[in-house]
Amino acid sequence: MNTIRRRTSGGGDSDNPEGFALYRTEAFEDSYQGVELLLPIALQWRLLEERRRLARAREEDRRVPTLERLRADRDATRAAVARTAQLPAGPGDQLSFIKQFERGMARRDRTRRHPVLKAEEVLRVLAKTATVRNRDEHKRELELMERVKSLGALREVANPARNPDRWARAVANLRACHPHFLVVTDFVVEHVALSMSSKGPLWIPPLHLWGPPGIGKSHYANDLALALGTSLRRQTMENAQTTSLLLGTERHWSTACPGAVFEEIVLGRYANPVFLIDELDKAPANSAYDPLKPLHSLLEPFTAATARDAALDITFDASLAIYIAASNDPNRIPESLRSRFTEFEIPLPRGAHAIQIAQVVAARTVEKLSVPGFLPPEPRLAYRLAHLTPRAIRKAVQGAVARAIVNDRRYLKTSDLPADVLDEDGPKVVLH
Structure with a gap:
């Protein structure tokens, strides 16, 4: 550091002119060699104060980033995320993205293809993703959105009646393999026929199959999905503790992930997959986060058309999904849910x-x-x-x-x- 000292003769009196003193400038802080200059004392004190101020500023800058640096880092991060997510920059790019994402929408056959996402909703989620600072969250959400973008807005609508011969064989197999489910099979056959007459996409009202354990409810649901030509997703409620199974975990949690409905419809192939809600009567009754709560909206086509997955905070159309619930004791199921199902008691075969x-x-x-x-x-x-x-x-x-x-x-x-x-x-x- 720089120092001020007076050089004196052997008698102790200073040899410096009045108002001046020697000013020593060291090359390094731990150096014992430096240059001595004869400078006015007032100037030297100002130099020392400026030196101390600069030292404090460097120390503060090293410990705490300045507000400008924080803003610059934030803007750089957002720009990098936007580039990674390929977020359309201007109105022209956004219009191009919308046309590409919703390609084929206007000319589609409503009985065969159904829109499950809107391009504007994808743009909104992409913009929101660009503001997420956590690196792991960035990676997770961007990977999901890339899959969403690549799949586009439309999904297939399964309808076995488009192949009458195959459908007739599938129905015969259902009746032969599951004769104690005949009334359920007839109900499904009627709604498949209705969908063909109405020229609309196939949708089957929610079914609730209840009866003794082990009589084949889950196997029937699996065979029914095969007969309909769509996918099946099984979710058991026996150990469910939160609402996240069906509609995802809130995005602020480190373990956030999409729910089964989003994965099967938005990230899947079909707009009308089968969801087997197994052990419906065994869902915890006193859970702080009722695992059955999402079903109240998902089972109603009107509200299911704007289903929201919490992991990405994204709204999509789940109105064509087919739900089959299985239970042993229907009395343990809330009446508000039972009223949304068409119920069938499945007897023991005799x-x-x-x-x-x-x-x-x-x-x-x-x-x-x-x-x-x-x-x-x-x-x-x-x-x-x-x-x-x-x-x-x-x-x-x-x-x-x-x-x-x-x-x-x-x-x-x-x-x-x-x-x-x-x-x-x-x-x-x-x-x-």
Whole structure:
């Protein structure tokens, strides 16, 4: 640092002119060598004050960024994000983006393609994303929006009636494999026929299937989705604690992610996928964030047309989604939800239906195990399985196939079935 000192003779009197003193300028702060200058004392004090001021400014600048620097960093970040997101800059670019995103909208066949997003909504979300400062949030949201942009506004509308022969075979299969769901199958067939007559996109009112556990409600929903030619997304409510399962986590959380409805419709292929809401009656009743709350709006086509996913704060059209709820005890479901469903009580299969189901489930179970060279089960085995639920039949047949393989056989014998199944005196779920 710079110092001021008076040089004196041996007698102690100063040799400097009046009002002057030696001013030492060191090359570095820890240096003992420097240059001594004879300067007016008043000037030296001003130089020392300026030196101290500059030192304080450097220290402050090193510790706390200036407001201008913060603003510059913010503007640079926004510009970089906007470039990464390819956010249209001016009205002309925005109009071009809208035309590209909504391409094919005007000429579309309403029965085959349905708009699930508006270009203006995508632009709004992109602009909002450009203001997000957290790097991880940037990356997550930009990746999602890139997928949204690439998919455009339209999604396919599945309707099996466009292929009458295939639809007739699918309906016959539903009736053969799930005879105790005949009334549900007939309900769906009627609405498929209605969609073709009305020249509108296929939509089926929400279904609530309730009955004893293990009778095949989930398997029926899966087969129904296959018959309709659309995708299926299963969401169980047994351990649900928040509303985020269906409509996403709020974007300010570090673990924010889109909900099942957004993923299946906006990021998926179909505008009318099937959502299986399983174990509806087992949703926690006293949860602070009611997991069933989103269903109140999603089950109504009018409000579902403006569904909002929290992760991106984006609004989309989920009005064509098909909902199938499954439960064991409908009395545990709020009446406000039950009123939005068409309800069907599914009974335990009996008599000829029980034998028919046992044959189908046993054959499917063997087929899905994919054991090379294993023969389909003989029809007579169905008589020993018909008193079980479809779930219990699958478990029994899986164990029987394992026993047959252990005994170096590629076919089933009655003795391969579990002992409790063969016990004539054991409990019977269904008598025939």
